[in-house]
Every structure is written in C-alpha cells, then in structure tokens.
Amino acid sequence: MHEEPILQVRNLQKQFGTGCVECRQMETRKLVKNFCKSCGTVYACQNISFDLYPGEILGIVGESGSGKSTMMQCLYFDSEVSSGEAYINTPELVSNNVFEMSAQQKRSIRNHVYGMVYQNPVQGLKMNFSSVGNIAEKLIAAGNRNVGQMEETSKKLLENVHIPLHRMKEEPRNFSGGMQQRVQIAKALSNNPPILFLDEVTTGLDLSVQANVLDLIKVIQRDLGISMIVVSHDLAVIRMLADRTVVLLNGKIIEEGLTDQVLEDPQHEYTQQLVYSLL
Template identity: 75%
Template sequence: MESFEKPILRVENLRKQFGNGCDSCKDLKPNRLNKNYCPVCGTIYACQDISFEVFPGEILGVVGESGSGKSTMMKCLYFDQEVTRGRAYISSYKNGKENIFEESSQQKRYIRNNVLGKVYQNPLLGLKMDFSSIGNIAEKLIAAGNRKVNEMEERGKKLLEHVNISTLRMKEPPKNFSGGMQQRVQIAKALSNNPPILLLDEVTTGLDLSVQANVLDLIKKIQHELGISMVVVSHDLGVIRMLADRTIVMLNGSVIEKGLTDQILEDPQHEYTQQLVYSLL
C-alpha cells in the first residue's frame, strides 16, 4: 500500500517569468517589484518560486484573484508553457526521482498522456469540438499508445456513463452540448488513461449555479471512487470549500498562505486571505 506520508506530486521553486529580468529584480525581493512586475526592466514574474505538495487521494485547492499566477502554474505543470526554472517530481513517474520540467519533449508527452489529466476552464482548449465525444476520448487513448478499437470504444462508453452522458449521444460532437456537458466530456477524456493526478483549472467558471453543483458533485464522486489526487484552481472560495482538503492561497505570483482548508477559512492569517474569506460570508 502506498504510504500517505510520501507526496504523489512535489513542486519546488516553480518560477515563470516573462522577460529576462535584471539585477534589480532577479532575486525577487518584494520591495523591488510592483506586485509581480519589475518597474526597471518590465519583466513579469507570473509565478514566484512556488512550492507545494499533493498527497495520494488528496484534493489541493489553489485560490487567488485573476492575475495571481494560478493558471500559469497549471500551464507549467501540464507543459502548456515552459517553466523559467524549478523542479517537480511525481512519485509514480521514475520513482519520483526525475525533475519532470527537465525531461525531453517525448517524455513530457508521455507524462501528459499517461500520468496527468487536465480539465481546462475553456473546453475549446481541451476538446476537439467537431470530433464525436467518444472520438475525443479515443484521441487521448491513441496518444498513449492504444490501438484496439473495441477496447477504446468500451472505455469511452464507460467513461461517458461515468460522467452522466448518455451513450445515445456519444457520437455527437461536443459543440452540440451545453457548457456543463462539455466540461463533463473533458473530465471523461482526462480520466481515460487512469492518471494518478488530475489538474482542474476553473472548471465551473461561467456555468449556471445548478450546473456548477452537478460538476462539483461529479468531481467529488470521482475522487471518492477512484482515489485520484487533484489540484483544483478556482477564484471561488465556495468551490474550494466544497472540494479541497488543503489549500494554498496565491497573490501576485506568490503563495502567501497554505494549510488545511477548514483552518484557512475559519482562521485566515494573511490580510488578503481575510478579505477573501469575509467577502464569502
């Protein structure tokens, strides 16, 4: 049995900057930066040396306002963007000994297709809107090396049922579906290769409240049934309260507070987190 003391994902000093930096800003001293921006050379530090861990079967919440760096961090973790520097280790990949940011593009593709699943805020980024829904799932399976058509069809059906989409509609393209259904197809696709870690980026933003509730219930159900670890990014503390075991709070590209979700919501320490929590009450 896997030890719950050993993190499944460990991220250390993840930095993402846009610009080369200068002597004034490269050591990231807060008094040299205007929020996350260097007034001397114009470099933007979207992620300022972020570190965190995710444990097996845990949901880690990441909360912060727009521009806090949380989506950039998710893009770096899924290799949608290159990191400037930093390390990340996944326990089920090469025994957690290799920094995934330094792996070859071929290995990064392998990690994307087999070890991580991602659900994007905008379904257009995660789905091919003109493919059938089951075709979208097959695409991820093929990318991971599956060539057995019957097996893929069986897996696709099972996953669509799992996310409450009728098999009668599995040949329909996601462009025919509502926003909530598109998110559910994305979740099915992300789960197709049983990844140990799922990355969810603002998956309920823009959905009606009742649809949001359905998607959140589905995420809880999946986590409960599959014991999958998740990183859930949201600017909505209500979402984080419902889903996350532990939470990190981001502001201007930095982690300013971390802890058990209940603890952060009941006794926030940082002034910004206090404002966030009181705005929810």
C-alpha cells in the same frame, strides 16, 4: 507512517521578460504587484513549492492574475518553467525533475500520469470530433489500439459523467457548457491518471450546472482515489472540494493549510479579505 507525496513542486518560477538589475534578485526585487516597472518583466510564479498527496484534493485559490493558471500550465507542460523542480512519485519517474525531461518524456507523462480539465473546453476538446472520438484520441495517445475496447471504455466514461449514450457520436460543439466540461472530464480520466488538474472548471457555468460538475468531481475522487489540484478564484468551490488549500497572491504563496483552517481562521490579511468578502 507518513505517506510520500505523489507530486512535489519546488521553487517553481515563471517570468515573462528577461528581468533587470532592479528585479533579478528575488530578495531585493522591487515590484508593483508582480510587475517590474523598470523593465516590464512579469513574475507570474515566484518560488512556488507544495506537495500533493495520494488521494488528496489540493485547492489553489487567488484573484485573477495571481499566477494560478500559469502555474497549472507549467505543471502540465503547456508552458516552460523559468526554473524549478517537480518530482512525480511513480517507479519510472521517481527522483527525476520532470521539468528537465525531453519533449517526448513530457508527452508520455501527459498521456499516462496526468489528466487536465481546462477552464475553456475548446482547449481540452476537439470540437469537431465526436465525444467518443475525443476520448479515443487520448486512449490512442496512451498506446491503445483495440477499437472495441476503446469504444467500451469511452461509453463507460461518458456514462460516468452523465452524457446520454445516444449523444456520444455528437460533436461537443453542439453541447452546453456543462456537458462540454463533463466530456472533458471523461477524456481526462480515460488513461486512469493518478494526478488530475482542474483549472477553473466551473467558471461561466450556471449554478445548478456548477453543482453537478462539483458533485461529479467529488464522486470521481472518492471512487478512483485520484490526486487532484483544483484551481479556482471561487472559495465556495475550494471549500466544497479541497482537503488542503494554498492561497496565491502576485505569484507567491502567502498562506497554506487545511482548507477548514484557512477559511475559518485566515492568517494573512489578503486571505481574510477573500474569506470575508464571501460572508
């Protein structure tokens, strides 16, 4: 039996600008990279479609400006899509295009179904709340009201991401970048989300810290069976984490497949350049 995807994304489009005669039609678009010279419209995501399966880590790789982070912002409702569909395979949401849901329904999805770890912890954490306070905030948003229970959950999560408990009342602004990322991961996991988004989570961290964060992600995935989408421009990160990989260039998917396949035998010229620049 073939498993059903937990998340299906179809023809996700995100453009900045209204478009013109030169660029409105996908088939006849004349763009420089993803930019229309005639009217200045940027096509950040062009017809992106993929499936995410239960317990799978899907890697999204591409250079700066390829549309990776814009795609994540659209999926997590930080940014409105221009058009497209996304379906989450849970009993309450099945066969509803979540991009068309109300702001309240989207908030509920963010509180119960999704977790997000941003490249910059400032986006994911309140830097002047304690670490416990940050996690509690997410739990309260998901409807939790039991203070004792929230403290217990927070402690457990912070322990799981190796934050010393004697520092749990401290504010993340006093922490190193690696510790901030780990608090962010704990916060993202607090509502047991079936789907976790990780956007360039190791960028700017020292190599030894990167390795710790990546190990942590692997352990979480193995123990909790969460489905994850990991965005990175770093192929080493994708190689370590992802079961399957999608390669983006100028807002379009140019190659996808099992990670080993894509990295060992890249078909597209751009993927070949990416892979060989690593060797």
